[in-house]
Amino acid sequence: MSEKVKVLLVGAAFSADLHADGYARIPDRVEIVGIVDKALDRVHALADKYGFEGYKAYDDYKTAIAEADCDVVDICLPNFLHHPVAMAALNKGRDVISEKPLATKVEDAREMVETAQKLGKHIYYAEDWLGSPALRKARELVDSGAIGELQFVRARECHSGSHSPFAQTIEFCGGGAMVHLGVHPVGFMLALKNNRWKELVALTSGGGESNLVHKTMEGEDWAGALMRFDDGTTAVLEANYVTLGGMEDSIDFYGTKGCLHVDLTFSSAIQGFSIPGFDYTVEKAEVTTGWSKPAVDERYNLGYVAEIEHFVECVAEDKDADVGLRGVDGLETLEVINLIYKSSREGIRITNSKLEN
Ligand SMILES: NC(=O)c1ccc[n+]([C@@H]2O[C@H](COP(=O)([O-])OP(=O)(O)OC[C@H]3O[C@@H](n4cnc5c(N)ncnc54)[C@H](O)[C@@H]3O)[C@@H](O)[C@H]2O)c1
Structure with a gap:
C-alpha cells in the first residue's frame, strides 16, 4: 500500500485521544477519514486538538462503517461495544484495531478472532505495554542474558478508580480491576511467554459491598493472580483501584544473575516542587502540589505511540501484529482473566488444558 493508511476512529474520548496522538505523530503515513462518537462535540474537539482535517464526523458507528472509505476501524468505545463494532467492520472488509479488553465475553472475543480469520482480515489488539520503550529495553536485557535465567516477574497496574461510567457495571465492562487494569500485566506476561x-x-x-473501597462498583476493586509458565517462570500479577497518588505501572524481573525494576509512570527525569500545583503530573494523580515527578511524554513511555505506529505499518503491509498485539492474544488474555475470576470465585487452582505436555 503506497498511499496513506485510512483510519476510521470510533470513539472520541479518553482512549481515542491516546490513539489520535499516535496518528498525529505520523501524518505522512495516516489519514483520519472519519471520527465517530455519539457526542459530536467530542469528535470536533478531538480533531481540533490534533489538527485533523478533511475527516467526516459521525454520531453512529453503523452509518460510519457503512459509508467510510477506510482501511482500518479503530475501536475506542466502552468494552461492551468492541464486539458489535468489530463484527460490523470485519464484515465490511476492514481490518480492526481494538482497545483492551478484546470483548466483555470470551465467546464474543472468539467470534471476532474467527471471523477475522475466515475473512482474511486482521484484528490488532491494543496492548500498549508492548510498545513501551522501557519494557522493550527490559526484554532485550533479559534476552541478552544480563540477569541470567529469568525466574520470577512481578507486574502490576493500579490506581484509584476508572473515570468511565461504564466501568461500574459488569454487563458493560466484563469485570472489575483485573479486566480493566490487570489486562496489561496479564497480556504482557502472556506475550513474554508466547x-x-x-x-x-x-x-x-x-x-459491591465486599470491595475494599468501591462499594457501588459491581466488579472487584482488588485482584491478584499467581501464574506459572511451562518453562518454570512464575509471576505475581496485580490490579487494584485502591491505590492513591497516581497510576502505578511497575514491572520487576528477577533472574539467576540479576534483576530489573521498571517503573513506567514515576520515572520522569523531572522532579519538582509546586505550591500552586503542576498542570499535570501522571495519570490519575489526585493532586499535583508539593513534590512530584511530572511525566515528560507519558504516552510515549506507556507505549501508545509505538503501538499505533506498529499497527499502521501492519495495516499498510497487510500483516499480523507482533505477539501480544494480535486478536488471538487479546482472546487468550481475556480467557486467562476469566479463569482468574473462576479461580477466585471457586477457590481452585486452574491448569491450562490447551497446553500439550
Ligand atoms: N489501553 C489503555 O491504557 C486504555 C486506557 C483507557 C481506556 N482504554 C479502553 O478504551 C475503551 C474506551 O474507554 P475510554 O476510557 O476512552 O471511555 P470513555 O468513557 O472516556 O469514552 C467512550 C466514548 O464512547 C462514546 N460512546 C459510547 N457509546 C457510543 C455509541 N454507541 N456510539 C458512539 N459513541 C459512543 C462516548 O460518548 C464516549 O465519548 C475501553 O475499552 C477501555 O478499556 C484503554
Whole structure:
C-alpha cells in the first residue's frame, strides 16, 4: 500500500485521544477519514486538538462503517461495544484495531478472532505495554542474558478508580480491576511467554459491598493472580483501584544473575516542587502540589505511540501484529482473566488444558 493508511476512529474520548496522538505523530503515513462518537462535540474537539482535517464526523458507528472509505476501524468505545463494532467492520472488509479488553465475553472475543480469520482480515489488539520503550529495553536485557535465567516477574497496574461510567457495571465492562487494569500485566506476561502458561491461582475482592473501597462498583476493586509458565517462570500479577497518588505501572524481573525494576509512570527525569500545583503530573494523580515527578511524554513511555505506529505499518503491509498485539492474544488474555475470576470465585487452582505436555 503506497498511499496513506485510512483510519476510521470510533470513539472520541479518553482512549481515542491516546490513539489520535499516535496518528498525529505520523501524518505522512495516516489519514483520519472519519471520527465517530455519539457526542459530536467530542469528535470536533478531538480533531481540533490534533489538527485533523478533511475527516467526516459521525454520531453512529453503523452509518460510519457503512459509508467510510477506510482501511482500518479503530475501536475506542466502552468494552461492551468492541464486539458489535468489530463484527460490523470485519464484515465490511476492514481490518480492526481494538482497545483492551478484546470483548466483555470470551465467546464474543472468539467470534471476532474467527471471523477475522475466515475473512482474511486482521484484528490488532491494543496492548500498549508492548510498545513501551522501557519494557522493550527490559526484554532485550533479559534476552541478552544480563540477569541470567529469568525466574520470577512481578507486574502490576493500579490506581484509584476508572473515570468511565461504564466501568461500574459488569454487563458493560466484563469485570472489575483485573479486566480493566490487570489486562496489561496479564497480556504482557502472556506475550513474554508466547501464551504458554501452565497454571494459575487467584484472589479478588468480592465486588459491591465486599470491595475494599468501591462499594457501588459491581466488579472487584482488588485482584491478584499467581501464574506459572511451562518453562518454570512464575509471576505475581496485580490490579487494584485502591491505590492513591497516581497510576502505578511497575514491572520487576528477577533472574539467576540479576534483576530489573521498571517503573513506567514515576520515572520522569523531572522532579519538582509546586505550591500552586503542576498542570499535570501522571495519570490519575489526585493532586499535583508539593513534590512530584511530572511525566515528560507519558504516552510515549506507556507505549501508545509505538503501538499505533506498529499497527499502521501492519495495516499498510497487510500483516499480523507482533505477539501480544494480535486478536488471538487479546482472546487468550481475556480467557486467562476469566479463569482468574473462576479461580477466585471457586477457590481452585486452574491448569491450562490447551497446553500439550
Ligand atoms: N489501553 C489503555 O491504557 C486504555 C486506557 C483507557 C481506556 N482504554 C479502553 O478504551 C475503551 C474506551 O474507554 P475510554 O476510557 O476512552 O471511555 P470513555 O468513557 O472516556 O469514552 C467512550 C466514548 O464512547 C462514546 N460512546 C459510547 N457509546 C457510543 C455509541 N454507541 N456510539 C458512539 N459513541 C459512543 C462516548 O460518548 C464516549 O465519548 C475501553 O475499552 C477501555 O478499556 C484503554
